[in-house]
Amino acid sequence: MVKIKDVKLGVVPRVVVSVDDTTPAPSIRRVKEKGADILEARIDRFKKMDIEYVVQKVNMLKRHKMPIIATVRSRKEGGARNILEGERLKLFERVMPLVDAVDIELYSNILCQVISRAHRDGKAGIISFHNFRDTPTHRGLEEIIETAMDKKADIVKIATFAREPADLLRLMEITLKHKDKNLIAISLGNNSAISRVFFPFFGSLLTYTYINAPSGPGQIPFNTLINELRLYYPKFK
Numbered sequence: 001m002v003k004i005k006d007v008k009l010g011v012v013p014r015v016v017v018s019v020d021d022t023t024p025a026p027s028i029r030r031v032k033e034k035g036a037d038i039l040e041a042r043i044d045r046f047k048k049m050d051i052e053y054v055v056q057k058v059n060m061l062k063r064h065k066m067p068i069i070a071t072v073r074s075r076k077e078g079g080a081r082n083i084l085e086g087e088r089l090k091l092f093e094r095v096m097p098l099v100d101a102v103d104i105e106l107y108s109n110i111l112c113q114v115i116s117r118a119h120r121d122g123k124a125g126i127i128s129f130h131n132f133r134d135t136p137t138h139r140g141l142e143e144i145i146e147t148a149m150d151k152k153a154d155i156v157k158i159a160t161f162a163r164e165p166a167d168l169l170r171l172m173e174i175t176l177k178h179k180d181k182n183l184i185a186i187s188l189g190n191n192s193a194i195s196r197v198f199f200p201f202f203g204s205l206l207t208y209t210y211i212n213a214p215s216g217p218g219q220i221p222f223n224t225l226i227n228e229l230r231l232y233y234p235k236f237k
Helices: 026-035 051-062 085-098 111-119 138-150 163-175 194-202 222-232
Strands: 013-021 038-042 067-070 101-105 124-131 155-161 185-186 206-210
Touching: 013 026, 013 222, 026 185, 026 222, 038 051, 051 067, 051 085, 067 085, 085 101, 085 111, 101 111, 111 124, 124 138, 124 185, 138 155, 138 163, 155 163, 163 185, 163 194, 185 206, 194 206, 194 222, 206 222
Parallel strands: 013 038, 013 206, 038 067, 067 101, 101 124, 124 155, 155 185
Antiparallel strands: none
């Protein structure tokens, strides 16, 4: 069973709250009390990319004693700004000792370095794929999973845009078929919010939410998501 720090994945839906350097500490304390499991530090959304500033802010997040996923998202896959690959690698390397998992894009030039460093330091490596235009075919989705596994992913994250219900259904079917591969599956778009609630039933390990502003299309606010999960998953507390 895969874990992020001491949080076991795959038993019940696990809730990840995306935060940045402007998220108020009292808000983080409240979501922790209400059932949030993990914080995602969206470093690309921090006000400054200065390494010492980033380290300081991540250290402040550690005070909440929750597992942290470090994400420095590339602009082409939904990041807040353009960051040179070399600069992203430096950021990952500096925060690696402070966090419990990293999220790096499948087609990033620094993928191998980030995953290798994560494994060396005993951190979980999430290899992610984002498509904000459409959802690949069944075979296309399977190739993404296979490639990520070949690159030594501990967890494979796939987030694709659903233009129609069939797209959402296709991603759901792939998630169920390959649930033994430790997948996170998210269907993007305003008509796909249902995936945030029901994909964990089919094997998706994590569902993402927010406090102040969504970090992706179709994200459900924290309080709403928690209430929905409690309604449909008896084991979810």
